[in-house]
Amino acid sequence: MVLGLTVLWVLLWGTLTAANVVTGVVVGVVVCVIFPLPPIETQVRLRPVGIVRFTVRFVLDMAASSWRLNRYILGPRPPLCAVLAVRMRSPSDLMLTATSVAVAAVPGSNVLDVHRASGTMYVHVMGAEGEAELERARYEVLRLEDRVVRAFGTRADVAALDARGGNGGAAAGSSGGRGGPWKRP
Template identity: 45%
Template structure:
């Protein structure tokens, strides 16, 4: 096993141990050791697939992503509330297929997770081989709104790649049409 793979497993074990301690709500030696043992057992019995991270975290990109993500959460929350309290109106929805431009496993996962956290959108399926996210979107009334949502997802992908992506992924997005 490579040095990077060992490092990844150690980070995963540490993360699982922290979650264990937080769930128990007790910061004692027994809780920490027990959490570490459980984490090692989980990682041996259910090994994680190798995910390589070839990028560097870009501080300015992370700030831009976080700021826009927070704004998207607030705006989407108000949109969902307005749909919920519109009496006599049945909200329409759609399932929109979005083909990502830099469909690495990590980028696909980060984009899907970010989308699922925004109220009114939910990932229903992923075509990993082709890099396609199928997203259920609340409040879509027309084909134009579905296209606008696709563009919003591609913009989200661009912000994520600028924050966390590899140089190769950034090049792909620079060469892709806006």
């Protein structure tokens, strides 16, 4: 942390001098002593197959969402929007954060709030034409959580996901199974 703050200090001053480095170290130590950070959960398990699966599906999801968003923008009428409450299945704060970042990166959706105690993510989605589209949006958020946890989660995270229906939406009141509540035409 002190090293990072020192680098930031030198960058803010714009010149690499011995005085700036020493001052940066002093400022870094003072900041870390006066404003200590809470312990951060850093237990991540990198699973190469899960990472590849996450990356490929994430790129495909971004392309499909971009296409869908363009269709809404160029359509004859403005799209209907909705705010959905989606209860996440993994209890890990790190997995909740990673999932919310991934959801926010997909065009047409935005994370408005995350209730940490209940693990509920409130997501704004475009294209809420009917109940089927709302279920599709919920299902996509849960599928994304499934891929994030299976790519970066610990064994406990994966076990919690499986215990709560880790098929990408089976526990969220959908029709269950791998196909989920939304079928492509």
